[in-house]
Amino acid sequence: MLVLSRKLNQAIMVGDNVRIVVVAVDRDQVKLGIDAPREIPVHRSEVFEEIQRANRQAAGLADAEAAPARPAAPSTLATLTARKGPKKKT
Amino acid sequence: MMETALDTRQETRTIDFPRFGLCTYTESEVISFPWGLPAFPQLRGFLVLSVPGQEGFIWLQSLDDVKVALPLSDPWSLFDDYEAQLPQYARQSLGIEAADDFCIMCVCVVGKGAAEMSINLLAPVVINLKTRMGRQITLENQAYSVRTPIPRKAAASPEQVAQT
Numbered sequence: 001m002l003v004l005s006r007k008l009n010q011a012i013m014v015g016d017n018v019r020i021v022v023v024a025v026d027r028d029q030v031k032l033g034i035d036a037p038r039e040i041p042v043h044r045s046e047v048f049e050e051i052q053r054a055n056r057q058a059a060g061l062a063d064a065e066a067a068p069a070r071p072a073a074p075s076t077l078a079t080l081t082a083r084k085g086p087k088k089k090t
Numbered sequence: 091m092m093e094t095a096l097d098t099r100q101e102t103r104t105i106d107f108p109r110f111g112l113c114t115y116t117e118s119e120v121i122s123f124p125w126g127l128p129a130f131p132q133l134r135g136f137l138v139l140s141v142p143g144q145e146g147f148i149w150l151q152s153l154d155d156v157k158v159a160l161p162l163s164d165p166w167s168l169f170d171d172y173e174a175q176l177p178q179y180a181r182q183s184l185g186i187e188a189a190d191d192f193c194i195m196c197v198c199v200v201g202k203g204a205a206e207m208s209i210n211l212l213a214p215v216v217i218n219l220k221t222r223m224g225r226q227i228t229l230e231n232q233a234y235s236v237r238t239p240i241p242r243k244a245a246a247s248p249e250q251v252a253q254t
Contacts, residue, residue: 038177038178038179038182039178039179039182039183040179041177041179041227041228043228047212047228047236048128048228050236050237051128051129051210051212051213051226051228051236052128052129053129054197054199054208054210054236054237055127055128055129055130055160055197055226056129057199058160058161058197058198058199058200058210059129059130059157059158059159059160060159075107075110075111075113075139075140075141075142075149076139076140076142077113077115077119077137077138077139077140078138078139078140078148078149080138080148080193080195080217080219081193081219082189082190082191082192082193082219
């Protein structure tokens with residue numbers, strides 16, 4: 001991992017168009033400002049890790065004993081339909 | 091050569107899934123996830139399966155790793171005021187232009203013994219129905235949770251139904 005030291009208001013460029021600035025430092029907390037194009041998702045890594053854990057659990061891989069021992073159910077390909085948004089309240 | 095490419099898309103294939111048994115599909119029915127899924131970045135090709143008796147769920151079944159299948163549910167069937175405001179990167183990367191271009195489904199987590207069930211409203215799976223390209227998108231609305239509890243009466247779990 002590349003480790004860089006930065007002072008207040010100094011920045012790091014990631015590629016040509018992602019800029020990360022140290023906005024504030026207060027004891028054990030660092031505030032970062034991120035300038036990135038709208039097409040690049042930026043999230044706290046805890047959120048991403050939580051999604052990873054949930055996906056792993058959804059897939060039944062979290063506990064190794066969850067081996068699919070039950071008889072195979074006949075399955076068919078599902079048809080996906082578009083949803084325009086929340087249902088209108090009636 | 092073009093004919094060959096066309097044939098490949100329509101060619102029928104059969105695969106044996108440990109959970110669901112034999113399934114026949116054509117290449118044109120495969121949904122591609124070019125960015126994979128969080129926790130499964132290497133898995134790119136999926137099918138959506140419905141299993142008789144499991145209404146309310148469809149399964150996102152990986153073709154690259156047959157052991158991996160995630161249950162998905164229509165978020166509006168459980169939370170009719172759900173609002174999935176897609177960030178720009180989502181629309182751009184999936185090539186979504188119109189409202190009826192895409193569908194949104196959410197990953198469900200079934201707890202031990204199916205007692206607890208939750209649905210990931212923060213990061214829905216968005217699929218472009220025209221290109222059959224999908225991506226799991228993290229919404230900017232922080233009010234939604236990765237593990238939103240599903241009221242038990244709202245849906246029977248896939249496991250419960252499968253055992254009956």
